[in-house]
Amino acid sequence: MSTAVLVLARTLHIGSAMMLVALPFFMLVVLKPIFAEDTVQSYESFCRGVIKGLWGALILEAVSGLVWFWFVTAQMSDQSPWGILDEADLSAVLWQTQFGQLWLVRTAVGVALGVALCFVSYKKAREPLKPSRLNWLVLAISGVLLMTLAWAGHGASGIHYHVLHLVADTLHLLVGAIWPLGLIPMVCFLWYIDRRDQIVPADREIKALQRFSQISLVAVLLIVATGIINGWLMVGSWEALVTTTYGVLLLGKVVVVGIMIGLGAFNRLYLLPRMQGDPILFRTLRRTILAESGLALVVIFIVGTMGTTAPPS
Numbered sequence: 001m002s003t004a005v006l007v008l009a010r011t012l013h014i015g016s017a018m019m020l021v022a023l024p025f026f027m028l029v030v031l032k033p034i035f036a037e038d039t040v041q042s043y044e045s046f047c048r049g050v051i052k053g054l055w056g057a058l059i060l061e062a063v064s065g066l067v068w069f070w071f072v073t074a075q076m077s078d079q080s081p082w083g084i085l086d087e088a089d090l091s092a093v094l095w096q097t098q099f100g101q102l103w104l105v106r107t108a109v110g111v112a113l114g115v116a117l118c119f120v121s122y123k124k125a126r127e128p129l130k131p132s133r134l135n136w137l138v139l140a141i142s143g144v145l146l147m148t149l150a151w152a153g154h155g156a157s158g159i160h161y162h163v164l165h166l167v168a169d170t171l172h173l174l175v176g177a178i179w180p181l182g183l184i185p186m187v188c189f190l191w192y193i194d195r196r197d198q199i200v201p202a203d204r205e206i207k208a209l210q211r212f213s214q215i216s217l218v219a220v221l222l223i224v225a226t227g228i229i230n231g232w233l234m235v236g237s238w239e240a241l242v243t244t245t246y247g248v249l250l251l252g253k254v255v256v257v258g259i260m261i262g263l264g265a266f267n268r269l270y271l272l273p274r275m276q277g278d279p280i281l282f283r284t285l286r287r288t289i290l291a292e293s294g295l296a297l298v299v300i301f302i303v304g305t306m307g308t309t310a311p312p313s
Helices: 002-030 041-076 087-096 098-126 133-152 162-178 183-195 203-234 238-243 245-274 279-306
Strands: none
Touching: 002 041, 002 133, 002 162, 002 183, 002 203, 002 279, 041 087, 041 098, 041 183, 087 098, 098 133, 133 162, 162 203, 183 203, 183 279, 203 245, 238 245, 245 279
16 A cells, blocks of 8 residues: 555656646746747637646646655655655755755755746736747756655665766656657647637647647657666666566557557648648547647656566666
């Protein structure tokens, strides 16, 4: 039971940290062709929804991080996480271990992100569609918060190629927030278009879809490259890939990502070039991206589970 709760806390924490990057990145980079237009007032409620999503992700990040820290402290002090932990043990883990010091740093970054979000929320309440440097600040702080998670994983305790492992882990996390987690704001955007009773996307919305497709292609290449490096460092052999729990989880992650890449290729090569003026293909695109988003959540759950599983290497 304790392991299941820890896996859930890790999954929610990693997922919410990625969403804190995915949402502002989607708004600032993917939807850039839309917000470059003069007539974009109809997207005001979507922008407000993104701000609410950021606050929700930040709250989930804080709560899941607290649970994660509590359960790790219980493990380190050989106590039950279901009772009140000794104050001395909590203090020792917080101030005298790498994990505790990392959580102090991440807490400070999270507070800074909360302050930046307060300013963004105030500004968006007055000018919901006007670009601001504060938006980029939120993205930058969220990126730092996500990158620090690399030091909470297996890569931080690695012996061989320690620096390479941390760099690959960090890049893997950051790119993962663009794709596949970036699919979640994309599917929300597609459903937002549908709620406005549009039969098909407008030209500028199709440009945004194409832009996301191009960015995703680069992200997939980086995900695969950094994933190969991490897999090689953590598993070490083809035999361990199929004979150890960690290896089987990694193999499952590869299979799910492979399915997602196939769906993405179908969207990019078949649906997008033919979608203009075709409502049936637009509905098909929404369904495939929704399916990809669901698989992205499966990948995050696998990652959360792998973090509690000892690697063979």
